[in-house]
Amino acid sequence: MSRSAAIGLALAGWLMASHPLAAQDVPKEPVSASTTDHAKLKELQRDFASGPELTEACLACHTEADEQVMGSIHYSWDYLHPQTGQRLGKRSVINAFCGSVAGNEPRCTSCHAGYGWTEMSKAPPTRAAAVDCLVCHDRSGQYSKTATGAGHPPLAPVPAGTKTITGAKAKPVDLAKAAQSVGLPRRENCGACHFYGGGGDNVKHGDLSSALVEPGLDVDVHMSPDGQNFACSDCHLSKSHRWPGSRYSVMASDTEGTGLPGERRDVATCQSCHGEAPHPLTLTGIKLNDHTDKLACQTCHIPAFARGGVATKTFWDWSTAGRLDADGKPIVQSEFTQSDGQHLHTYLSTKGSFDWGEEVTPFYAWFDGQVEYANSEHEIDPAGVVEVNRITGDPQDGVSRIWPFKRMRGRQVYDSGLNRLVATHVWGPTSDTAYWTNFDWSRAIQAGMAAAGKEFSGAFGFVDTYMYWPITHMVAPAEDALDCQECHAPNARMAGLTGIFLPGTDPNNLTGMIGKLIVLAALAGVLAHGMVRLIAGRRRKGGAHG
Amino acid sequence: MAKRCVQVYPRFERFWHWAQALLITVLLFSGLGMNGVHTLLSFDAAVRLHTVAALALFALWVFATFWLFTTGTWKQFVPKLEGMVQVARFYAWGIFRGEPHPYRKIYWRKHNPLQAATYFGLKWLIFPAVWLTGFAYLSYNLWAGEVADGTLWITVIANIHLLAAYLVAAFVIVHVYLLTVGHGFLSHVRPMVTGYDTIDLTQEQEAYLRTNEPYRIREIC
Structure with a gap:
């Protein structure tokens, strides 16, 4: 090596070592490992007039993709519970938020992984081109779905006032650009729907919010770019467009742990990567490993949900909806201030009263992973708090663990003649029965139940409800996991839980x-x-x- | 019989006593912390301290038991009824009237009958209750799956452990108080530090010791 070259190399090394900016010039994400660059495909270098037209181009090569997607819950919104035999999925369930998809289709089905599902009473469209490939696979960052378009993207010209499913102002989508960008889904792809369930950011889950698009290490140790930078599918690893990790039939405990290479990719459990005894073999570590006979990993490692600056809805009282101001106009109050200064609705004439929470302490309960919904098939007791989705668990069954939950409190409408929860037609800007347009519960329930194909007695009232959301995302760094005395102290986190002996709680x-x-x-x-x-x-x- | 300054507590026994005193203090402190009585330690720190101290104390007991039986010292701890009533009467009555302690320490009997009975109860009932329940407590995860209701078992075990611990605490209180009786606190503590105490020796005992173990007799205590 010549002398000048050696000096040059040394200088370059010094520059790179002392100037972090130089290192940042290198693209952070490696070039896609895929053997196909979709931007080079002639078939995609043209204009597309609609989503389905583009899907046809995808299916020309990916011949089985439509079959796979249509067989998945992302498309069918239908789930037959293997233990209880109950029919679940978005097509069937009644929740503590907007109630039901039935009766509110083009609004709710705007998040469907397909195009044009406008009636819940019918199965989703069966035409192959009705599958929406881009919502998951777009990597151009400019694909979206309109909030009320039954899954279709906003295309030029976009009518004024159109919003996307995330609540943002809709911009016309360049379908060709999106098509040429496709790749494996990133957090923002899944998040476009899953972060905005219930009509807004983090409204439903509590542990799934836009904070997870670029989370700090303290918010999610796995998904943070400063940590593992995981995409959702790193844990929910797909096989033929199906993903492990169900909220209807949760794997409450995993005693199998990791598998050999090539094995054990059918679950999204912590243990499937971390094994069954992940703590170091110290006095404390051994005892913590032993705790797995009673606790889910999440119980200690997710000390609070709704972290990262996005609040979750914790209470929704529909019974106060319908009040109008002196001029007969709907009322809007925004009295909850999020940590970023944003004001969130606390009263809307259309929806009633809300409460929100950030860094919420979970509710803890024994959980065997099974959930049974009241829906409109179970008779409820309106005198008590009705569990919209009852979670089951038994300390002695060997399967159940103590899990953290978001326990959503609600007060929602029900059929007081038949003592059943009801589907409600709330959204419908042009209908004369939608609650949000007419403020008439009787007609809204009538229409909702008709859409769901269920009976309605005509009498209605309001009932207090709980809805349970298992908390499993927003795993904190190990040093932020719960200290022992968060539970091992009088009146601490596990207070009231039976089936355990908890030292330190009752001196x-x-x-x-x-x-x-x-x-x-x-x-x-x-x-x-x-x-x-x-x-x-x-x-x-x-x-x-x- | 003559009063002589004799080494009654050999080095190991003194080490045993003071190490045990330290470990029991640590165990009571950390144990009460774990039980929620105080919050001066984090639960995690209390568990670690308690576990390490318990294992150390158990190791000490293994050595002490070996020592007691190989040296024959175990006989010191066998309770006898003889003289018990007099000693009890002394603590309940005579002590207030300035009477002398009815018990004379002799070479093979350094504990008075009440003391011996107390230590016997401690060694055969309370300490075994502590370490049996303690080991069961510590090894919970090894057997919980083998019994029908592990939660019930551990609840019972933990409560016995706790009760025994409080009894040990009560013993410590009375034990320390009794050091103030008679010739005073220091005269009771000193032998457990130096090993030497004034006791009655028979002529034969003195002759034997002077010939075979001369270091065990000092002229002044």
Whole structure:
């Protein structure tokens, strides 16, 4: 090597080492590992008039993709629970938010992984081209779906006031650009729907919000670009367009752990990567490994949900909806201030009253992974708090673990004649039955139940509800996991949970009181004995001197 | 019989006593912390401290038991009824009247009958209750799956452990108080530090010691 080249190399090395900016010039993400650059495909170098037209181009090569997607819950919105036999999925369930998809189709089905599903009573479109490839695979960052378009993207010319499913102002999508950009889904692809469930950012889940698009390490250790920078599908690893990780049938405990290379990619559990005994073999670590017989990993490692600056809706009271101001106009109040300064709705004439929370402490319960929805097939007891989705669990069954949940509180409308929850037709700007347009519950329920194909007695009332959302995302760095005394202390996190013996929670139980009495008696005894000795001794001395 | 200054507590026994005193203090402190009585330690730190101290104390007990039986010292701890009533009467009555302690320490009997009975109860009931329940507590995950209701078992075990711990605490209180009886606190503590105490020796005992173990007799205590 010549002398000048050596100096040049040394200089370059020095420059790179001392100037971090130089390193940033290198693209952070490596060039796609795919063997196809879709931008070079002639078939995609043309204008597309609609989403389905583009899908046809995709299917020309990916011949089986439509079959795979249509067979998945992302497309069918239908799930037959293997244990309870209950029909679940968005087509069937009634929740504590906007109630039901049935009756509100083009609004709710705007998040469907397809195009043009306008009636819940019918199966989703079966035409192959009705599958929406781009919502998951667009990497151009400019693909979106309109908020009320039954899944279609906004295309030029976009009518004024159109919004996307994330609530942003809709801009016309360049379908060719999107098509040429395709790749594996990133967090923002899945998040476009899953972060905005319930009609807004983090409204539903509590642990899935736009904060996860670029989360700090403290918000999500796996998804943070400063951490593992995981995409959703790094854990929810797809096989033929199906993903492990169900909220209807959760794998509450995983005692199999990791598999050999090539094995064990059918679950999205913590253990499938971290094994069953992930803590180091120290005194504390061994004890923490032992805790897995009672606790889900999430219980300690997600100390709070709705972290990262996006609040979640914690309470929704529909019974106060319908109030109008003096001029007969709908009322809007925004009295919750999010940590970023944004004001969130606390009252809307259309929806009633809300409450929100950030960094919310979870609700803890035994959970075997099974969920049963009340829907409109179970009779409810309106005197108590109705569980919209009842979670089951038994400390003794060997499967259940104590899980963290977002426990959503609600007050929602029900059929007071039949004692059942109801589907409601709330959205419908042009209908004369939609609640948000007409503020008439009776007609809104009538229309909702008709859309769901269910019976309605005509009488309605409001009932307090709970809805449970298992918390499993927003895993904090290990140092932020719960300290022992978050649970091992009086009136701490697990207070009220049965089926466990939790040291440190009740120092004044019967044994504790008896023990303290024994110690007090010993103290009192020696004190009294000592006093008598002292007095008797003085008297003897006094007598001698006297 | 003559009063002599004799080494009654050999080095190991003194080490045993003071190490045990330290470990029991640590165990009571960390244990009460874990139980929620105080929050001076984090739960994690309390568990670690308690576990390490417990294992150390158990190791010490293994050595002490070996020592007690190989040296024959175990006989010191066998309770006898003889003299018990007099000693009890002394603590309840005579002590207030300035009477002398009825018990004379002799070479093979350094504990008075009440003391011996207390240590016997401690060694055969309370300490075994502590370490049996303690080991069961510590090894919970090794057996919980083998019993029908592990939660019930661990609840019972933990409560016995706690009750025994409070009894040990009561013992410590009375034990320390009794050091103030008689010739005073220091005269009771000193032998456990130096090993030497004034006791009655028979002529034969003295002759034996002077010939075979002369270091065990000092002229002044």
